[in-house]
Each structure stands twice: as C-alpha cells, then as structure tokens.
Amino acid sequence: METSVDYVRVFLPWLVDFLMQWTTRTFVQLVQLVLVLFRHPALSSPAGFPHTGNGLWYTQPGDVWSREWLPVGNGYLGAMLSGGTAQETTQLNIESLWSGGPFADPAYNGGNKQPSEQAATSQIMQQYRSAIFQSPTGDIDNIEELATDPGQYGSYAGAGNLLSTLNVTGSVTEYARWLDMDQGLACTSWTQNGANLLRSTFCSNPTRACVEHITSPNSKTLPDLTYAFTADIESGLPAPNITCLSENSMLVNGFVSEPGMAYALIFRAFSSSPSAHFQCIQQPVPFGFPPNATLHLPPTMQDAWITWVGDTEYDMGAGDAVHNFSFRGTDPVTKLKNLNSGGLSDYAALLEQHTADVHAVLASPFALDLGQTADFTKPTDVLRAQYTVDGPPSTNAYLDWLLFNYGRYLLASSSRGLLPANLQGKWANGISNAWSSDYHSNINLQMNYWIAEMTGLSSVTSSLFDYIQKTWAPRGEYTAKVLYNISKGWVTHDEVNIFGHTGMKADENSAEWADYPESAVWMMVHVWDHFDHTNDISWWKSQGWPLIKGVASFHLEKLIPDLHFNDSTLVVNPCNSPEQIPITFGCAHAQQLIWQLFNAVEKGFTASGDADVAFLSEIRAKRGKMDKGLQVGSWGQLQEWKVDQDSPTDTHRHLSHLIGLYPGYAITNFDPTLQGTGPAKGYTKRQILDATTVSLIHRGNGTGPDADSGWEKAWRAAAWAQLGNSSMFYHELSFAMSENFAPNLFSLYNPYDPDPIFQIDANFGFPAAVMNALLQAPDVPSTTSPLVITLLPALPAQWPSGSVRGARVRGGITVDLAWSRGRASSATLTVDSGASIRQRPVQVVYAGRMLDAFTASSGVKKVFNSF
Ligand SMILES: *[C@@H]1O[C@H](CO)[C@@H](O)[C@H](O)[C@H]1NC(C)=O
Ligand SMILES: *[C@@H]1O[C@H](CO)[C@@H](O)[C@H](O)[C@H]1NC(C)=O
Numbered sequence: 001m002e003t004s005v006d007y008v009r010v011f012l013p014w015l016v017d018f019l020m021q022w023t024t025r026t027f028v029q030l031v032q033l034v035l036v037l038f039r040h041p042a043l044s045s046p047a048g049f050p051h052t053g054n055g056l057w058y059t060q061p062g063d064v065w066s067r068e069w070l071p072v073g074n075g076y077l078g079a080m081l082s083g084g085t086a087q088e089t090t091q092l093n094i095e096s097l098w099s100g101g102p103f104a105d106p107a108y109n110g111g112n113k114q115p116s117e118q119a120a121t122s123q124i125m126q127q128y129r130s131a132i133f134q135s136p137t138g139d140i141d142n143i144e145e146l147a148t149d150p151g152q153y154g155s156y157a158g159a160g161n162l163l164s165t166l167n168v169t170g171s172v173t174e175y176a177r178w179l180d181m182d183q184g185l186a187c188t189s190w191t192q193n194g195a196n197l198l199r200s201t202f203c204s205n206p207t208r209a210c211v212e213h214i215t216s217p218n219s220k221t222l223p224d225l226t227y228a229f230t231a232d233i234e235s236g237l238p239a240p241n242i243t244c245l246s247e248n249s250m251l252v253n254g255f256v257s258e259p260g261m262a263y264a265l266i267f268r269a270f271s272s273s274p275s276a277h278f279q280c281i282q283q284p285v286p287f288g289f290p291p292n293a294t295l296h297l298p299p300t301m302q303d304a305w306i307t308w309v310g311d312t313e314y315d316m317g318a319g320d321a322v323h324n325f326s327f328r329g330t331d332p333v334t335k336l337k338n339l340n341s342g343g344l345s346d347y348a349a350l351l352e353q354h355t356a357d358v359h360a361v362l363a364s365p366f367a368l369d370l371g372q373t374a375d376f377t378k379p380t381d382v383l384r385a386q387y388t389v390d391g392p393p394s395t396n397a398y399l400d401w402l403l404f405n406y407g408r409y410l411l412a413s414s415s416r417g418l419l420p421a422n423l424q425g426k427w428a429n430g431i432s433n434a435w436s437s438d439y440h441s442n443i444n445l446q447m448n449y450w451i452a453e454m455t456g457l458s459s460v461t462s463s464l465f466d467y468i469q470k471t472w473a474p475r476g477e478y479t480a481k482v483l484y485n486i487s488k489g490w491v492t493h494d495e496v497n498i499f500g501h502t503g504m505k506a507d508e509n510s511a512e513w514a515d516y517p518e519s520a521v522w523m524m525v526h527v528w529d530h531f532d533h534t535n536d537i538s539w540w541k542s543q544g545w546p547l548i549k550g551v552a553s554f555h556l557e558k559l560i561p562d563l564h565f566n567d568s569t570l571v572v573n574p575c576n577s578p579e580q581i582p583i584t585f586g587c588a589h590a591q592q593l594i595w596q597l598f599n600a601v602e603k604g605f606t607a608s609g610d611a612d613v614a615f616l617s618e619i620r621a622k623r624g625k626m627d628k629g630l631q632v633g634s635w636g637q638l639q640e641w642k643v644d645q646d647s648p649t650d651t652h653r654h655l656s657h658l659i660g661l662y663p664g665y666a667i668t669n670f671d672p673t674l675q676g677t678g679p680a681k682g683y684t685k686r687q688i689l690d691a692t693t694v695s696l697i698h699r700g701n702g703t704g705p706d707a708d709s710g711w712e713k714a715w716r717a718a719a720w721a722q723l724g725n726s727s728m729f730y731h732e733l734s735f736a737m738s739e740n741f742a743p744n745l746f747s748l749y750n751p752y753d754p755d756p757i758f759q760i761d762a763n764f765g766f767p768a769a770v771m772n773a774l775l776q777a778p779d780v781p782s783t784t785s786p787l788v789i790t791l792l793p794a795l796p797a798q799w800p801s802g803s804v805r806g807a808r809v810r811g812g813i814t815v816d817l818a819w820s821r822g823r824a825s826s827a828t829l830t831v832d833s834g835a836s837i838r839q840r841p842v843q844v845v846y847a848g849r850m851l852d853a854f855t856a857s858s859g860v861k862k863v864f865n866s867f
C-alpha cells in the first residue's frame with residue numbers, strides 16, 4: 001500500500017510537471033531522445049559489460065573530450081579514451097605536470113608581497129579595517145592593495161597523446177565502448193575485416209603504470225600495430241625528444257614550456273607470444289626538430305599491450321624555506337628508471353593485480369544499493385537523455401546509482417597519487433585549463449573530498465593532507481607575516497596551485513575571489529573529520545594536530561574587536577563571503593568556520609599529546625568572545641554578514657553563510673548555551689533553522705544569472721537533506737543530473753556549450769548529497785555533546801528500497817542499513833575495536849524518534865530490527 005502511495009506521489013507530479021513544462025528545452029531534449037532511440041534500435045550492452053550493471057556504455061566513439069571520452073587513472077597518471085577503432089587516441093596526464101612556478105620563473109614567490117613591503121602592507125591593512133568599521137554600512141569597495149599579481153601561477157597541463165594504430169581498413173560493425181567500474185577498465189570492441197577486436201585500458205595503482213591491451217579473440221593475428229606519441233593534439237605542448245630505449249621501449253622527454261618543468265614518459269610494448277618482435281624506429285624528422293620514435297609490431301601476434309609510466313621533476317618535499325621553495329626534485333627520467341618495471345610483461349598478472357586492487361579499494365569496504373534495476377538495453381547516453389527532474393524510479397534510480405559509484409571510482413582513480421584531486425581530478429587536456437585546473441579552496445577542493453570518510457575511501461585523503469602540509473603551510477607562514485603581520489601559524493587564500501601560491505591573487509574584482517583567508521580553516525574540517533572517523537592517534541599527532549594548530553594559531557591573532565557595533569565580540573575584518581561582495585567584517589561564513597576550528601582544537605587537544613595549555617586557554621577565551629556568525633535578519637533570513645545587507649533576490653551560487661548547515665554543524669547542531677552569545681543571544685535552535693531555511697529557499701535552485709554549475713545544485717541537495725526535506729533534496733539532486741551531467745557523466749560547468757568545461761566537484765558532491773539523505777552524523781561542539789546518528793533522514797520516494805553496507809561515521813562507527821517500501825528494515829552499528837577508541841555518547845534517531853542512546857566504546861555493537 002505504501003508503495004503505491006509512493007508511486008502516485010512521485011509519478012503524478014512528475015507527469016503534471018512534464019506536461020506543463022513544455023518549454024523549448026524540454027522539447028529539444030525530447031527530440032534528442034527520439035533521435036538517440038532511433039539510432040539505437042533493440043540494443044543490449046556489450047558482452048564484456050559488468051553483469052552488475054556497474055558501468056557506462058556507448059555505441060559510438062567519443063567526440064567531444066569533456067562530454068564523451070572515458071577516464072581511467074591511478075592517481076599518479078590519468079588517461080582519457082575516445083574509444084577509437086583502427087586508431088585510438090589516448091590522452092595522457094601526469095599528476096604534477098604544471099606550467100609556471102619556479103620552473104618558469106626562478107623568482108616565483110607564491111604570489112606574495114616582498115619582505116620590504118611588510119610594514120607598508122600592515123598599514124594598508126589597518127586602513128582598510130578602520131574604513132570598514134567606520135563605514136555606516138560596514139563595507140568598502142576594494143582591498144586591491146592587499147592582492148598581488150599572480151605572476152607565473154601556471155596551470156595543470158595535459159601530457160600529450162598516445163596514438164595506437166592498427167593497419168586495418170573496412171567498415172566497422174558491432175561497435176561498443178564501455179567503462180567497467182567493477183574492474184576499473186575502459187574497453188572498446190568492434191568487428192572489422194572479419195576480425196573481432198577488443199582494446200582494454202587501465203591504470204594500475206600498485207605498479208603506477210597504465211596499460212593498453214589489444215587482442216583479436218577470434219583470429220590468429222592482429223593487423224600491423226604502431227604506437228606513437230604525439231603532442232600536437234595537445235595545443236601548446238612543445239615537441240619533446242622521443243628516443244628508443246630498446247627494441248620495445250621508448251622514452252619521451254620534454255618540457256611543459258620553455259622555460260618550464262621537465263617531464264618524461266617511458267612506453268614499453270609487449271606481446272604474450274614468445275616470438276613477438278617489436279621494433280623501435282627513429283622516424284626521420286626535419287633538420288633541427290627534436291627526435292621522434294615509434295614502436296611497431298608486425299601482423300603475426302594475437303595480442304599486444306603497451307604500458308607507460310610518467311613523472312616530472314616536481315617534488316612537493318622541496319616546497320619550503322630549506323629548499324628555497326624550489327619544488328625541484330630528481331630528474332624525471334631517473335625517477336622512472338627507478339620504478340620497478342618487472343611485472344609489466346605479464347598481462348594476465350597485471351590485470352589480476354589491478355582488479356584485485358580496485359575491488360579492495362572500492363567494493364570491499366562499502367556498497368550502496370538504491371533499489372535500482374540495471375538496464376542493459378540502453379546505452380548510458382540514452383539513459384541520461386531519459387532522466388528527468390523528479391523523475392520516477394524507472395528512469396532515474398539506476399542512473400542515480402551509477403553516478404554515485406562513478407564519484408567513488410573517480411576519487412579512487414585521481415587521489416591515490418602524491419597530489420590530491422584537482423578541479424578536474426587528474427583529467428585535463430591542453431596546455432592551460434579552466435581556472436588552471438587548480439585547487440580552488442572555497443568549496444571545490446572541499447567538495448572533492450566530501451565522500452571520502454563516509455564511503456570507505458578514508459585512505460585516499462593522504463595525498464590531500466600531504467599537499468596541505470608540504471605546499472600550503474611552509475609559504476603560508478611567510479604570507480601570515482608579510483600580509484597580516486602575524487608571526488604565529490599560517491594562512492592561504494582561495495586559489496592555490498602546486499607551488500605554494502598563498503597570497504591573494506590579483507584579478508578584476510579580486511576580493512570576491514582572493515580575500516579568503518579561511519580556505520585552510522575549511523580544509524581543517526577534513527583534517528578533523530579524518531581523525532574523528534578513524535581515531536588514528538599516531539596520524540593525529542604527526543600530521544593532523546600540527547596542521548590544525550598552525551591554522552588556529554593564525555586565526556587567534558587575526559580576530560579583532562568589533563569597532564562598528566562595539567558589542568565586545570571578536571570578528572574577522574576584512575572579509576567577504578566566497579566570491580560574493582560586500583567586503584565587510586564579521587562574515588557569517590568565516591565566524592562559523594573559525595568557531596568550529598576552535599572546537600576541534602579543544603576536542604583533539606588531549607589526544608595530541610601537546611603540552612601547550614596556554615594555547616588551549618587562549619582558544620577557549622577567544623572562542624567565548626567570538627561573534628558566532630548567527631543572526632536572523634530583517635526578512636527572516638540567516639544573515640550572510642554582520643550588517644544586515646542580504647537581498648531576498650540574491651541567488652548566488654555559493655551557500656557560504658549556510659556552511660554550518662552542511663557540511664558544517666554550527667547551524668545543524670546549534671546550541672544556545674554555547675552559541676547564544678553576542679548578537680545571537682536568545683535564539684532557539686528552531687529560530688536558527690527556520691532562518692536557514694528561508695535563506696536556502698531564497699538562494700534559488702542553483703541556476704542564477706551568475707552560474708549554472710553542478711556543484712551548486714549538489715550542495716543545495718545536501719542542504720535540503722540536512723533539513724530532512726526529501727522532496728526538495730531529490731528535486732535538487734535530479735536537477736543537477738539533468739542539467740549538468742554529460743553523456744560520459746562528467747559534471748559540466750557550462751552544459752549548453754558545444755565544448756563545455758569539465759569541473760569534477762559535482763561528481764563528488766552528488767554522491768555526498770545521496771549519503772546525506774540516507775545517513776547523517778554531523779559533528780558536535782564538544783566531546784560531551786551526543787553524536788546523533790540519523791537513519792534515512794531524507795529518503796526520497798524514488799528509492800523505496802535499498803541498503804548501505806560499510807558506511808563510516810564519526811567515532812570509528814560502521815553502519816549497515818537496509819530499507820524497503822520507504823521504511824528502515826534493519827540497521828547495525830559497530831564501533832571499531834581498539835585502545836584508541838575515544839568513548840562518546842551516541843544517540844540513534846529514526847523518523848524523529850530516538851531508538852537508542854548509548855556510550856560508544858571499543859567493539860560495541862547495536863542491532864536494530866524494528867522501527
Ligand atoms: C631562492 O629563491 C629566490 C626567489 O624566491 C631567488 O631569487 C634566489 O636566487 C634563490 N636562492 C638560491 C640560493 O637559490
Ligand atoms: C606588527 O606586529 C607587531 C607585533 O604585534 C607590532 O609591534 C608592529 O607594530 C606591527 N607592525 C606594523 C607595521 O603594524
């Protein structure tokens with residue numbers, strides 16, 4: 001009965017909506033759908049497609065890179081496949097290949113002021129602060145003099161292309177290409193001249209190598225095969241030196257620019273036939289051009305594969321004062337020759353090792369079921385075209401599930417190297433990419449890691465924390481001194497490259513982007529969450545705590561008394577919400593985040609083993625005096641700034657002042673005894689949540705005139721789930737999918753552009769929002785506040801049954817959960833065993849009712865079967 005009610009609730013409004021919204025766009029989508037269906041009559045997925053349905057597949061080769069090509073990666077390397085037949089173009093990435101930095105300019109200093117400018121800068125800062133406090137509206141229109149020309153900021157760059165060419169002509173039939181997320185493989189199969197051909201590509205994390213294998217299962221021989229490296233598709237990458245290392249291997253050695261960082265790739269070709277005889281041939285080149293080589297295999301073999309490893313001279317460990325911020329390490333050829341290449345000649349073993357690794361990382365710790373039915377009759381682009389906002393389970397649930405799995409696949413494939421996932425993960429083509437494909441840290445880098453702890457990918461965060469420790473903190477100390485005249489701790493701003501860009505990056509309207517000294521404060525949420533989920537005390541002592549202490553020390557000094565309202569609170573000044581003016585003081589976003597940071601210091605102090613009690617006392621004292629960034633404004637909204645300046649028609653993409661709703665907890669777990677001070681005096685939790693809801697509604701659905709990106713919708717979906725509103729949650733979630741995700745399920749910044757920009761954050765924000773509808777355990781201000789674990793807080797009617805296995809929440813707790821007909825059917829909570837488990841009070845809530853309250857301690861297990 002409940003099921004039929006659910007269907008009516010979902011289906012009727014959907015139908016009505018569908019009929020009513022007969023806009024041009026819907027019409028165009030429908031025409032596209034009919035065309036797609038017409039092109040693919042009576043299909044079924046290719047033979048090698050995973051029987052679980054956990055993959056993407058297509059019946060045409062990919063055309064536009066950002067919309068159609070398919071990604072593989074191991075963290076160190078990425079590759080994008082077009083799914084070509086006789087010739088495949090594999091677009092290559094090396095995680096640290098960046099233009100700019102000290103490689104392009106020896107005087108590069110991370111976009112900072114010179115030491116000689118410190119005194120003058122400090123005075124300018126004081127002038128801006130007073131001007132803001134004294135302004136009747138508490139704002140000024142620029143802080144340009146604090147920003148610095150970014151100089152050689154650089155960009156993440158593509159690393160050329162591997163061309164794999166079979167000398168075969170004739171028409172292609174039975175074409176399919178797919179991405180197998182169970183095994184981490186991209187494949188293309190087709191028939192040509194009577195031969196079936198199958199090409200499979202993967203990047204293996206254990207060997208750090210990528211592998212492209214070609215075989216003809218039904219014939220004894222492959223056509224003549226050539227492997228070549230080309231830079232010219234990659235506009236702007238200078239031609240490298242390509243030389244034969246042996247009969248079956250070649251070295252590509254180049255610079256990203258002149259001058260610029262050196263990189264190298266070593267390609268090695270193999271066949272399983274003992275008589276296979278590759279030839280490496282130096283090609284004739286015009287006089288003065290760099291050498292070029294290709295690898296050939298005559299048409300006698302049944303299979304062949306090429307492997308490649310790649311690296312640069314970049315070294316994150318040389319990004320500090322001791323190394324003069326050179327970021328320069330061993331030359332890349334030596335690095336590559338030092339990698340063990342012994343296992344590359346046994347394809348079956350390589351593949352087996354890779355699929356076991358993918359299983360261990362993705363499938364063994366965690367699984368989600370949304371009650372989806374895998375549809376093996378429709379290619380992914382057709383499923384995508386049929387997907388609709390608020391659509392019924394029949395068209396939506398399978399794709400929701402695929403996009404969820406894809407987020408975890410992409411994170412595992414891009415974050416398990418030495419650097420974290422950037423704005424495009426590790427997949428970027430061309431010499432310079434949108435926003436440098438850098439680490440924007442005012443929502444984007446954060447969103448990249450929202451799923452890590454909860455979905456069993458905790459270990460992939462090590463590249464993120466190493467990157468922050470080694471490239472942010474060292475030069476961030478210098479920025480703290482020279483820009484803020486603060487000699488404790490360190491600071492970074494919004495836009496960060498891999499060369500320690502810690503200054504405010506000057507551009508038009510700089511402040512909106514540059515004036516964001518809270519970027520590291522927000523990242524410390526991830527540092528704290530990692531400890532809170534794992535209870536890994538040795539990691540906390542060696543890496544987590546020093547990071548948090550460094551950032552908190554800086555902000556302790558930076559908070560100043562409010563000289564506008566003279567209300568005895570401490571505020572930030574100058575500040576603005578990320579990418580949003582005015583330039584003012586006491587921004588809600590900053591105040592909430594810093595308050596959360598100070599709580600993390602207190603909660604983690606004992607475990608840190610730090611004896612600096614004076615630091616802890618100062619944290620407590622200033623936390624008490626801080627403005628908490630929570631005020632209800634003139635139209636019932638949560639104020640974005642301390643002076644009430646919010647506009648009800650502001651549909652800005654960021655939800656900055658709602659940070660404490662999601663992913664933070666300053667709003668979600670508002671506690672009047674701790675936060676009801678200063679201007680927040682007297683508010684109840686209900687009032688704060690109501691004001692937050694008003695702001696969220698007025699912020700619109702994430703397609704304002706300012707932007708139409710996927711991440712803004714994913715954030716809104718997660719925020720609605722936090723408020724327990726399942727219909728608004730699913731509306732935003734499905735709106736994100738239908739508006740921003742390409743046929744290859746990449747999230748697009750400008751989806752209606754013929755060659756749109758790929759921006760990976762929503763690929764990670766989407767699964768995070770899904771998790772937030774199924775299971776919530778937001779952080780709490782103190783070790784004595786109960787951790788509230790809510791089961792199915794915003795389960796939409798589109799997923800009437802399903803399960804989660806292995807979800808991780810704070811306290812080292814693993815949650816297994818199942819539901820059917822829209823209601824919880826079983827739940828098991830298991831606390832990790834071990835001496836490091838910190839005992840804490842826990843409450844389990846379902847449908848507004850507390851099921852249980854207990855103390856989580858080592859090995860405790862709770863089973864719920866009736867709800
Ligand atoms: C250190 O780096 C600065 C630029 O940041 C450069 O001017 C200087 O020559 C370098 N010194 C050494 C010893 O390499
Ligand atoms: C920088 O800070 C120090 C110590 O707080 C202070 O004595 C000095 O006057 C400040 N410098 C400027 C130029 O404001």
Ligand SMILES: *[C@@H]1O[C@H](CO)[C@@H](O)[C@H](O)[C@H]1NC(C)=O
Pocket residue numbers: 167224
């Ligand atoms: C391709 O095959 C054709 C016919 O089999 C042959 O004539 C030609 O030389 C081959 N081309 C290359 C580049 O091997």
Ligand SMILES: *[C@@H]1O[C@H](CO)[C@@H](O)[C@H](O)[C@H]1NC(C)=O
Pocket residue numbers: 163228229230231232239240283292293294
């Ligand atoms: C090397 O030669 C191959 C075969 O002619 C060609 O496809 C490739 O573009 C060349 N590479 C470069 C970097 O010029």
Ligand SMILES: *[C@@H]1O[C@H](CO)[C@@H](O)[C@H](O)[C@H]1NC(C)=O
Pocket residue numbers: 239240241253254255290
């Ligand atoms: C290619 O080799 C030449 C000669 O050894 C060298 O001068 C040049 O720097 C090299 N170019 C690249 C891109 O490595």
Ligand SMILES: *[C@@H]1O[C@H](CO)[C@@H](O)[C@H](O)[C@H]1NC(C)=O
Pocket residue numbers: 563564565566
């Ligand atoms: C706060 O104090 C300053 C002087 O310290 C004064 O100019 C300002 O008017 C005061 N503001 C209010 C709201 O009292």
Ligand SMILES: *[C@@H]1O[C@H](CO)[C@@H](O)[C@H](O)[C@H]1NC(C)=O
Pocket residue numbers: 389700701703735
């Ligand atoms: C999103 O909001 C815009 C502006 O209010 C509205 O026109 C549009 O219909 C909304 N779309 C969805 C899917 O909510």
Ligand SMILES: *[C@@H]1O[C@H](CO)[C@@H](O)[C@H](O)[C@H]1NC(C)=O
Pocket residue numbers: 697724725726727728
């Ligand atoms: C969800 O939010 C919408 C929009 O504010 C509202 O109309 C609806 O009543 C809410 N639903 C619930 C269950 O709170």
